[in-house]
Amino acid sequence: MTHERTGSEGLSLEESAGYDRRTLDYIQRAAATGLYEIRGLGAKRKVASFDDLVFLGASLSRYPLEGYREKCSTKTVLGTRHARKPVELATPITIAGMSFGALSARVKESLGRAATALGTSTTTGDGGMTVEERSSSKTLVYQCLPSRYGFNPDDVRKADAIEIVIGQGAKPGGGGMLLGQKVNPRVARMRTLPPGVDQRSASRHPDWTGPDDLVIKINELREITDWEKPIYVKVGATRVNHDVKLAIHAGADVIVVDGMQGGTAATQTVFIEHVGIPTLAALRQAVQAIDDLEMRGKVQLIISGGIRSGADVAKALAMGADAVAIGQGVLMALGCNSGSYVADGRHVSAIEDYRRLGTAPGFCHHCHTGKCPVGVTTQDPQLEQRLDPAVGAKRLTNYLKTLNMELTTIARACGKQDVHHLEREDLVALTVEAAAMANIPLAGTNWVPGS
Amino acid sequence: MEGVKQFDLAVTPLREVNRYLHHDVAASGVERVKILNADGAHSIAVGLNVPLDIEVDGHCGYYLGGMNQLARITVQGNAGPGVGENMMSGSIRVKGFASTAAGASAHGGLLAIQGDAALRCGISLKGGDIVVGGSVGSFSAFMAQAGRIVVCGDAGDGLGDSLYEAVIYVRGSVRSLGTDARFEPMKASDYEAVRELLDAAGFEHDPRDFKRVASAKSLYHWNVDANQEY
Ligand code: SF4
Numbered sequence: 024m025t026h027e028r029t030g031s032e033g034l035s036l037e038e039s040a041g042y043d044r045r046t047l048d049y050i051q052r053a054a055a056t057g058l059y060e061i062r063g064l065g066a067k068r069k070v071a072s073f074d075d076l077v078f079l080g081a082s083l084s085r086y087p088l089e090g091y092r093e094k095c096s097t098k099t100v101l102g103t104r105h106a107r108k109p110v111e112l113a114t115p116i117t118i119a120g121m122s123f124g125a126l127s128a129r130v131k132e133s134l135g136r137a138a139t140a141l142g143t144s145t146t147t148g149d150g151g152m153t154v155e156e157r158s159s160s161k162t163l164v165y166q167c168l169p170s171r172y173g174f175n176p177d178d179v180r181k182a183d184a185i186e187i188v189i190g191q192g193a194k195p196g197g198g199g200m201l202l203g204q205k206v207n208p209r210v211a212r213m214r215t216l217p218p219g220v221d222q223r224s225a226s227r228h229p230d231w232t233g234p235d236d237l238v239i240k241i242n243e244l245r246e247i248t249d250w251e252k253p254i255y256v257k258v259g260a261t262r263v264n265h266d267v268k269l270a271i272h273a274g275a276d277v278i279v280v281d282g283m284q285g286g287t288a289a290t291q292t293v294f295i296e297h298v299g300i301p302t303l304a305a306l307r308q309a310v311q312a313i314d315d316l317e318m319r320g321k322v323q324l325i326i327s328g329g330i331r332s333g334a335d336v337a338k339a340l341a342m343g344a345d346a347v348a349i350g351q352g353v354l355m356a357l358g359c360n361s362g363s364y365v366a367d368g369r370h371v372s373a374i375e376d377y378r379r380l381g382t383a384p385g386f387c388h389h390c391h392t393g394k395c396p397v398g399v400t401t402q403d404p405q406l407e408q409r410l411d412p413a414v415g416a417k418r419l420t421n422y423l424k425t426l427n428m429e430l431t432t433i434a435r436a437c438g439k440q441d442v443h444h445l446e447r448e449d450l451v452a453l454t455v456e457a458a459a460m461a462n463i464p465l466a467g468t469n470w471v472p473g474s
Numbered sequence: 475m476e477g478v479k480q481f482d483l484a485v486t487p488l489r490e491v492n493r494y495l496h497h498d499v500a501a502s503g504v505e506r507v508k509i510l511n512a513d514g515a516h517s518i519a520v521g522l523n524v525p526l527d528i529e530v531d532g533h534c535g536y537y538l539g540g541m542n543q544l545a546r547i548t549v550q551g552n553a554g555p556g557v558g559e560n561m562m563s564g565s566i567r568v569k570g571f572a573s574t575a576a577g578a579s580a581h582g583g584l585l586a587i588q589g590d591a592a593l594r595c596g597i598s599l600k601g602g603d604i605v606v607g608g609s610v611g612s613f614s615a616f617m618a619q620a621g622r623i624v625v626c627g628d629a630g631d632g633l634g635d636s637l638y639e640a641v642i643y644v645r646g647s648v649r650s651l652g653t654d655a656r657f658e659p660m661k662a663s664d665y666e667a668v669r670e671l672l673d674a675a676g677f678e679h680d681p682r683d684f685k686r687v688a689s690a691k692s693l694y695h696w697n698v699d700a701n702q703e704y
Binding site (some may be wrong): 216230 | 488497523537541550559575581598601620636639695
């Protein structure tokens with residue numbers, strides 16, 4: 024039960040800032056269960072973000088492009104450093120790694136179909152590559168994770184790029200978990216686990232430790248693939264400067280940096296909210312690290328963690344990213360946190376199912392339960408039917424297309440014929456925090472905090 | 475010598491040798507490949523997918539035979555970290571010692587090590603078989619999911635920590651077991667398994683001297699109290 028304050032109660036109903044209802048609820052829950060909370064999606068707290076930046080469109084001092092007539096390229100090439108076959112994409116907007124297990128095979132198929140329609144890439148996740156995603160995705164990035172669940176040489180050879188995952192923005196330093204209710208027989212078989220176990224994934228790779236070993240591991244994967252495929256290295260954003268430099272030294276073609284707003288299918292809340300740094304700060308440090316080593320244009324940078332809109336993509340590119348990866352936005356485009364799902368062309372209410380999970384559309388973070396009301400993050404044979412792969416693919420194609428159009432709209436307004444020409448000078452910050460983290464001047468001033 | 479091809483790593487770059495083993499060898503009629511002067515090189519004979527005999531002369535660096543399928547590889551020396559990592563099938567025989575993470579996450583095949591294996595032998599094992607003639611270092615079989623490990627010597631600390639369904643047989647002493655690992659009585663099928671694996675690896679011991687270590691499965695579910703309220 025909640026008490027709405029009317030303002031007339033005076034001090035008798037004054038809420039504590041330190042022990043507000045959220046904190047009280049947390050303490051009571053901990054006392055009742057003796058367990059930390061596990062949930063899905065990413066950080067909910069407010070942190071400095073791309074929302075705190077705005078573009079300086081062209082006017083007299085710069086020349087804009089004609090929005091509807093003049094070309095603005097979005098072509099993106101990743102993996103030019105060592106790979107014989109770099110990944111060529113029609114857009115810098117890619118789909119982030121999400122596991123089969125967390126997502127159903129039908130969702131994986133939707134992702135592949137939409138990505139292929141847009142000329143971009145999808146990424147596997149913990150638990151291996153499914154035939155659905157391989158056959159539906161023109162360009163598929165195959166993750167090599169600490170658990171190595173389902174990892175095998177046939178799929179390595181089928182992949183278009185390999186991503187060595189060291190960490191994830193939602194939980195840098197943590198392994199994975201997939202609660203038993205999602206470990207159905209197919210998921211279990213792919214992971215070589217008994218069905219129904221609460222599956223733990225290791226936080227460290229089994230066959231290498233530290234950056235010197237990583238050099239050798241990367242070279243092994245190159246040897247296995249005859250130096251053909253780009254090797255990405257993904258880190259969760261913490262000590263970004265050092266991690267990016269070490270990954271470059273280790274020979275990575277592409278660095279993926281995932282900020283703290285990045286999502287997860289199941290992780291401790293304390294981890295999601297309290298470990299890792301915001302994407303904005305991480306991006307600035309990653310770009311600086313690449314510049315310090317004079318690797319701009321040789322090593323490509325993908326940023327992820329809370330990228331939602333075309334504006335976010337444009338800002339990320341202007342700050343120096345070569346591409347972005349989207350996870351949660353993709354799930355939301357498929358219907359995550361929507362009040363209904365589509366069956367036979369009709370919208371069917373899912374409100375009652377949200378209620379059974381103790382939540383409501385707009386607030387759901389219950390991916391870990393496997394009871395996703397809209398059939399996105401589930402392995403339940405009934406629930407997964409709620410997402411028709413064709414409908415999902417269409418919605419996701421629309422979403423990604425919108426982002427791409429917004430991106431080129433901004434780029435044209437800033438006078439760029441190529442979205443990769445967006446630059447830091449096109450941006451100013453609206454808050455002192457964002458200015459300091461992004462190293463971008465506060466709007467209306469030349470002031471960059473700290474310089 | 476018909477059907478035999480020889481490479482000298484002091485002369486031919488490794489990249490060329492691996493490429494040959496991935497592509498050209500299949501249709502060549504070659505059945506045996508000798509690789510000379512390994513000299514500590516990493517990633518020798520990785521990613522193979524042909525039923526071929528490969529003999530490596532000298533000591534190898536990291537990841538010898540990594541991700542192997544079908545090939546039968548023999549090393550006349552020691553092997554560095556991650557020998558046979560993620561192997562799917564075939565076999566790897568190391569005549570000397572093996573470094574850390576031997577057979578890490580191997581899904582299948584046989585890894586036979588004549589000497590000792592260092593830390594984390596069989597970590598994340600996913601169905602492969604590992605037979606070690608000597609002893610294994612600490613934290614071996616960490617999170618091993620499936621497959622069998624036979625240790626003819628002793629095991630270090632934390633053996634079988636967080637085990638899933640893999641089974642370990644140890645002939646000598648175990649300094650300590652890891653969380654959730656426990657000794658279990660040997661059954662007829664265990665003696666048979668040990669016999670079969672010793673024979674495959676070419677070691678002579680009495681299966682009755684081995685103890686079985688497997689998972690107590692108390693970590694299979696997060697916390698039995700998880701859904702209880704107090
Ligand atoms: S609606 Fe489904 S995908 Fe979205 S947060 Fe809830 S359980 Fe997760």
